[in-house]
Amino acid sequence: MSETNAPTPAQKTALAPDVRRLDERAARAWTERMAVRPLGDGRYAVDSQSGATYVVDLTERSCTCPDNQIRHNRCKHIRRVGIEITTRRVPAPGKRAASCDACGIETFVPEDDDEPHLCAACRLENGDVVRDREADDRLVVVRVTPERADEVLIEGVGETVADYPTNADYPADDLVAEVVYLSDLTRSASPRRYSFPLSRLERVDDAEIVDRDLREQVPAATQE
Structure with a gap:
């Protein structure tokens, strides 16, 4: 990656x-x-x-x-x-x-x-474009956290990232990555962040997915 x-x-x-x-x-x-x-x-x-x-x-x-x-x-x-x-x-x-x-x-x-x-x-870094292995959605990485999937609660759900049903096939001690949906970047300057197990994400060639102007905005749009 x-x-x-x-x-x-x-x-x-x-x-x-x-x-x-x-x-x-x-x-x-x-x-x-x-x-x-x-x-x-x-x-x-x-x-x-x-x-x-x-x-x-x-x-x-x-x-x-x-x-x-x-x-x-x-x-x-x-x-x-x-x-x-x-x-x-x-x-x-x-x-x-x-x-x-x-x-x-x-x-x-x-x-x-x-x-x-x-x-x-x-390694995934801020602005990297990745594919969700489960839903095939394209997402943009904000950061990879030091927290494990069984330690991070999903806001509004009451379950950890590890306990979330679609994450059942991924290790409970997987690191958690914060991401935003690529489609949300075109609609909002502050897109909602989601937590995913790191191994659920696969790097893709962002040059084929994100046009030049949007790729230049990705790091700034996803910074803390």
């Missing part, structure tokens, strides 16, 4: 270039045994093949190893951190590893993000 899915085994395996064409430090960055651990704030611990542990700070483009500190070279440890980030073994600066709150797979999320942790396949 719309940070990149969590890495698959294939994505986690770095496809090394022809190391014979690389300079010595680049070749060692690709071939030596190293373990990279994120420390937060753009810093990474690198356990070197020699047994020593160094700290790489990508913000400062520095490493605590002698090659960087004394000779001021872009050392193999800095290069290795770059490789690990590119191949999605470790999160980039500003990100951290987390389990997707919807499907449980590992993904990377902003370090200071208080919103639900969602992978690319499960």
